[in-house]
Amino acid sequence: MPGVLPPATAPWPERRRRALADPTMRAAVAKTTRNLAQGKASAYASYPPGEAMRVRAVTARRSALAHIDALLEELTGNVEAHGGYVVRAAGPADVGRYVLDIARRRGAERVVKSKSMATEEIALNEQLEAAGLRVRETDLGEYIIQLARERPSHILAPAAHKTRGQIEALFEREAARTGVTPPTCDATPELTAFARRQLREEFLAADVGITGGNFLVAETGTLVLITNEGNGRMTTSLPPVHIAVVGIDKVVATWADLAVLLQQAPLSGTGQLISTYTSFITGPRRPGELDGPEEFHLVLLDNGRHELLGTEYEDVLTCIRCGACLNVCPVFRTIGGQAYGSIYSGPIGVVLTPLLGGLDHAPELPKSACAMCHACRDACPMEIELPRYILKLRRTEIEKSMEPLTVRLTFELWGRLWASPAGYRWTARLARLGQRAFMRKGRLTKAPGLVGGWTATRDSPPVAKETFHEWWRRRKPGSLT
Amino acid sequence: MPTMTRAQLFVSCLVDLFRPRAGIAAVQVLERRDIELEVPPGQTCCGQFAYNAGHHREAAAMGRQFVRAFEASGANGSPADPLPLIALSGSCAAMVKIEMPELLERDALRQGRTSATAARWRRRAETLAGRVVEFSEWLDGHDSLTPFDVASPEPAASESLQVVCHTGCHMRRLLGVTEPPLRALRRAGVEPLELIDADQCCGFGGSFGLIEPDISAAMTDAKLAHLATARSEGATCLVSADLGCLMQLGGRLSRRGDQFPTLHLAELVDLADQGRLTAAEIERAAHGQGGNA
Known part of the structure; x- marks a missing residue:
């Protein structure tokens, strides 16, 4: 079954306009991405085993996909053997129903969450809030975004586009709303201290903790969470119920496979050797244990993933959400993540959004959010052929006649003419005649049709009075046969 | 011979x-x-x-x-x-x-x-x-076939010239050719400079640049900001072995009323061959006033 993603917040021209008109966001995103990309490069350079492990990690991920059904079965058996519950969810509504059932049964009112793309993907917060639950994001960036009622601008750094001043203003508003002391200034320690005080109360009062999961180890039924703030630990140990919502693609066979994978996300994403916190969660609290929830639920989310298995796009499911492709993407650096109109942004978002949510979800992404520079292919630790996937999506959209008729006719005519030297020369002569009307000071400053897109922001030299081939023929008479 | x-x-x-x-x-x-x-x-x-x-x-x-x-x-x-x-x-x-x-x-x-x-x-x-x-x-593989300084043994005037070299994305990542243009420039007697974020796209991106002129130009402007730094440090022109990138960067410069010279690598090597590698000659060649055409 195809999946469902949250709809774009506004049409593409509006999202693009907003992004380009926000110099603060653009500067912040450019700076963050450049720092993260450089961090990745120096992390691998200073840690020689990282590259060999990466190669083995690619094999581990691809092999897990090849055996995914058996692994999910093994995983399920092992989670249940440890006293956890496992449920398969086809899409957003299934997850919402399941979580709300638990909440009702437990009489739960307050939910804390650690950062999770899977729950963003199914708009779980909105589903729970609509049912009257109070949901609090506890990752600092997600907390900021939640207060601002925005969507993340970066997979790893959801609030990368926010300045400290903007964050202070949000916190002041929140302090007034909850009747607590606001931060005294916009210094980072002061802001984090405020968030820490607020979130500590949330953790203690929460009835349910919801997380995603970075990996699932089939052989022991273990959920693996990597975080940098420790909020994941609080979310999974303080509330009496822990629900993990994890894409089926996150399963790996063994701890040996996990061992080569575990460092790849921090190495590629933030340039760390290992995340600050790595949590392995195998079932709920057992008799005699002091910590941990009374109930542990693992929701295995499909939402269009299973359908990609066996297709030419299968490798996209090996993505570990490290964000490395975002950090090197020139388009992402220019417009930031919110412009993509999808919770998945950057090159992986251009690919994953239509593959999970359907081609109609944000049909502009493949052609408008990619300069085909191939930087993402080099950056991806899982060697996902992102540029080739984007090109395939462009082709598919053309085959489905999803582009304007004028564009298609232009390409058809152009293809026919330039498939022969006579046609090619004819277009050169025609352009030379036609371009006079569009020239200023020897440059083309306006043009009709597709080329008008060029002259909207750039000049062009005119088609030369004498082309190279004309020069060559003049120089070597008789050479043109 | x-x-x-x-x-x-x-x-x-x-x-x-x-x-x-x-x-x-x-x-x-x-x-x-x-x-x-x-x-x-x-x-x-x-x-x-x-x-x-x-x-x-x-x-x-x-x-x-x-x-x-x-x-x-x-x-x-x-x-x-x-x-x-x-x-x-x-x-x-x-x-x-x-x-x-x-x-x-x-x-x-x-x-x-x-x-x-x-x-x-x-x-x-x-x-x-x-x-x-x-x-x-x-050129990298064959410049040893003939002495490089065909016309001029020591192009003294060019010794201090600094030239910004932009290598296109496909040349860099699909062909894996990044050093040869820099070496060609060094052999020509100029000092090649690479911009900050040199591996970032110039903004052209083929059809992308026509469909998204504003994003494309914003990407180019980021590159031109780094170019401005290089210019303040003495760069005399921008060279590339890809005309697509040059038309993007040059076209944006021109739209901003900036006539900074942009040259295809072949044009620069041609000037060097003839011992004509000076700022003035680069200027003339870039704007189509000198040379052979």
Whole structure:
């Protein structure tokens, strides 16, 4: 079954306009991405085993996909053997129903969450809030975004586009709303201290903790969470119920496979050797244990993933959400993540959004959010052929006649003419005649049709009075046969 | 005197139509190095623009013409001694070397041709792909054939010249050619500078640049901001082995009323060959006033 993603917040021209008109966001995103990309490069350079492990990690991920059904079965058996519950969810509504059932049964009112793309993907917060639950994001960036009622601008750094001043203003508003002391200034320690005080109360009062999961180890039924703030630990140990919502693609066979994978996300994403916190969660609290929830639920989310298995796009499911492709993407650096109109942004978002949510979800992404520079292919630790996937999506959209008729006719005519030297020369002569009307000071400053897109922001030299081939023929008479 | 070597010149449609003097400069540079050049007259476009836009039917039509053109006038040479096909664009070279064999095979099958015919198209394209050499890469391997300073033993005036070199994304990532243009510049006696974030796209991106002119220009402006830093440190011009990038960067400069010189690598090497590598000559060449055209 195809999946469902949250709809774009506004049409593409509006999202693009907003992004380009926000110099603060653009500067912040450019700076963050450049720092993260450089961090990745120096992390691998200073840690020689990282590259060999990466190669083995690619094999581990691809092999897990090849055996995914058996692994999910093994995983399920092992989670249940440890006293956890496992449920398969086809899409957003299934997850919402399941979580709300638990909440009702437990009489739960307050939910804390650690950062999770899977729950963003199914708009779980909105589903729970609509049912009257109070949901609090506890990752600092997600907390900021939640207060601002925005969507993340970066997979790893959801609030990368926010300045400290903007964050202070949000916190002041929140302090007034909850009747607590606001931060005294916009210094980072002061802001984090405020968030820490607020979130500590949330953790203690929460009835349910919801997380995603970075990996699932089939052989022991273990959920693996990597975080940098420790909020994941609080979310999974303080509330009496822990629900993990994890894409089926996150399963790996063994701890040996996990061992080569575990460092790849921090190495590629933030340039760390290992995340600050790595949590392995195998079932709920057992008799005699002091910590941990009374109930542990693992929701295995499909939402269009299973359908990609066996297709030419299968490798996209090996993505570990490290964000490395975002950090090197020139388009992402220019417009930031919110412009993509999808919770998945950057090159992986251009690919994953239509593959999970359907081609109609944000049909502009493949052609408008990619300069085909191939930087993402080099950056991806899982060697996902992102540029080739984007090109395939462009082709598919053309085959489905999803582009304007004028564009298609232009390409058809152009293809026919330039498939022969006579046609090619004819277009050169025609352009030379036609371009006079569009020239200023020897440059083309306006043009009709597709080329008008060029002259909207750039000049062009005119088609030369004498082309190279004309020069060559003049120089070597008789050479043109 | 070394013996004459033959090679074919793959001009690219952009050089042919918009900057013929870059092609003319390349001819001078190569002939000075005792290359007997053939310019297959049937060459039009390699199809890269249509290919990356997703219009593969059109790209294949141009691709087949490309194969016919370069097979027809030059023959392929022998397997042991293939005839080099020197490309004046890194991204077009990548198109022919990397994408074209698969494209032509797939398109033949789409047209309902037999698999034998489709495989034949693939082989023809592969043979061609094996012959393609990007211009700076060719210079890198052959500049030792003849002394570089053909006309002038010591171009003293150029010693302190600093030149910004932009390597296009496909040349950098698909061909893996990054050092040869820098070495060509050093041999020419200039100091190559790379911009901050040199590996970031200039903003052109083929069809992307036409569909999204504002995002494209914003990307270019980021590059031009780094160029401004290089200029304040003494850079005299911007050089690239890809005319697409040059037209993007130069076109944006021009739109901003800035006449900073942009040159194809061949034009700069041509000036150096003649001992004319001065700021004034670069200026003249960039704006089409000097040289051979």
